[in-house]
Amino acid sequence: MSLAALVISGDRRALSRAITCVENGDPGARALLEELYPRVGRARRIGFTGPPGVGKSTLVSELAKHWRSKNRTVGIVAVDPSSPFTGGALLGDRIRMNSVGMDPGVFIRSMATRGALGGLARATCDACDVLDASGKDVVMVETVGVGQSEIEIVRVTDTTIVILSPESGDGVQAMKSGLMEIADVIVINKADRPGADVLETQIRSSFELSTSRLPPAIVQTAAATGKGIAETAAAIEAHTEKLEREGKLREHRAARLRFRIARLVEEALSSRLAHDPAAAAWMETRIEEVLAGRMTPGDAAEEVLDRLTQGHTRRAARLAK
Ligand SMILES: Nc1nc2c(ncn2[C@@H]2O[C@H](COP(=O)(O)OP(=O)(O)OP(=O)(O)O)[C@@H](O)[C@H]2O)c(=O)[nH]1
Ligand SMILES: [Mg+2]
Known part of the structure; x- marks a missing residue:
């Protein structure tokens, strides 16, 4: 059986090998993706971004549990663009400690920085495709969102969740960095800490002041205790259902692909020049x-x-x- 066929059959070790193959851009990666591609496009892809330590991994693992309880299989790609090697591995470990990693219906993969950030964005896209082709119903991507280039990484998904917490002035920072503009759902995590309502009011009024768009759904959670998880899942599902109902999911995916292919063209030209x-x-x-x-x-x-x-x-x- 080919590696692609093994991935499609649900073989976990094959899935792991296939992601490594596309992540490293191995010689067989292109053929592998070609073989998998007819199976790509069924998974719901959800991106999670936000400042360091707001509880992204905790929320992602709680959501994974939620979807598993609905019998849906889950793939997770945890990306840490800011720290090389260990950063990515640690993210995965933290999720694994939360026990979802033991569930055969959940596959977790960490990605650390390798070379240029553009390369990481490409590797993340490809890893999502592999997980999608393997039959995962939901694919979640977690990345620390502090700048424009990190934001690009979550732009491979159908729905983008921006997570903030009442601590450390996240709200103000997020407004400045353009993080709010990409949010389909805003999660205020650590709502067990003081200041969650104040932050929500701040966010709402900043959307009222900007005429460009209506505020997205805002949900308060305390991921560490499981509070607000079902509401978050519902808000995510409402967003994708809305896209589908309005016939926009395809348009949305086409826009993502336009961006992704343009990036590949740029990368191919630079690499050709270099070689x-x-x-x-x-x-x-x-x-x-x-x-x-x-x-x-x-x-x-x-x-x-x-x-x-x-x-x-x-x-x-x-x-x-
Ligand atoms: N009080 C409180 N703490 C939380 C909550 N959710 C997560 N935490 C804690 O916040 C810390 C960071 O959580 P993570 O889930 O690792 O946060 P993260 O955003 O993934 O962090 P990075 O990936 O390092 O940016 C951990 O100690 C969590 O236990 C919450 O709802 N309330
Ligand atoms: Mg994390």
Whole structure:
């Protein structure tokens, strides 16, 4: 049986190997994804982001329990873009300690930073595809959201949950960082601590002041005690049902794909430039031209682009022979 067939059959070790394969961009990754792709698109994908320590992992594992109690299988990708290696592993461990990791209906995978953040976003997308193809009903992605590039990682999902807590001025920070704009549901976690109502009022009034959009659903939770979990799940389901009812789920996914494919094109070009000594040498000659004032950087870029794509087409033609 091929690795893809094993993944589809629900083999956990195969699933783990397949995610490693796409995460590392191994030579077989492309063929693997091609074989899996007819199965992709059934899972509900939900992204969770928010400042460090607000309770994202706790909420995600409580939601996993909730969906398991409804007999739905769950995949979790825990991403920590800010800390290399151990960060990602720790996130997974924390969830695992919460016992959902022992359930065969839950598959948890941690991802740490490898190279550029763009690479991490790609690896996360691919890992979600693999989990989706493996038949998981719900795929959750957790990432610390502090900046625009981290926010990109959750943009691979159908529904985005922004989690805040009454502590440490999260609300003000989130408004500034653009985190609110991507929220389909806002969760105020640690509602057992003082200040949750104040934060909710702050958030509501900030949406009233901005004419751009209506406030999304806001739910207060105390994930550590399981309070508000069912309400959060209901708000998430209401959002996806609304997308479906309005026929927007497809449009929403198309928009995500547009962004994802554009990123892949950029990455492919940079990688081709890095691995094509002739093109790189030729670029040096264009730089000389620009320095001598005979060409603009924009024209040079266009010529490099032509050269890279032509070179590739020629190589493809040669390989096809
Ligand atoms: N008081 C209180 N503490 C909570 C609640 N939810 C989580 N915590 C605690 O907050 C701490 C951080 O929780 P995590 O779930 O690891 O938070 P996180 O957002 O995933 O953290 P990072 O992934 O490191 O950014 C842990 O000690 C939790 O036990 C809650 O509802 N109330
Ligand atoms: Mg976490």
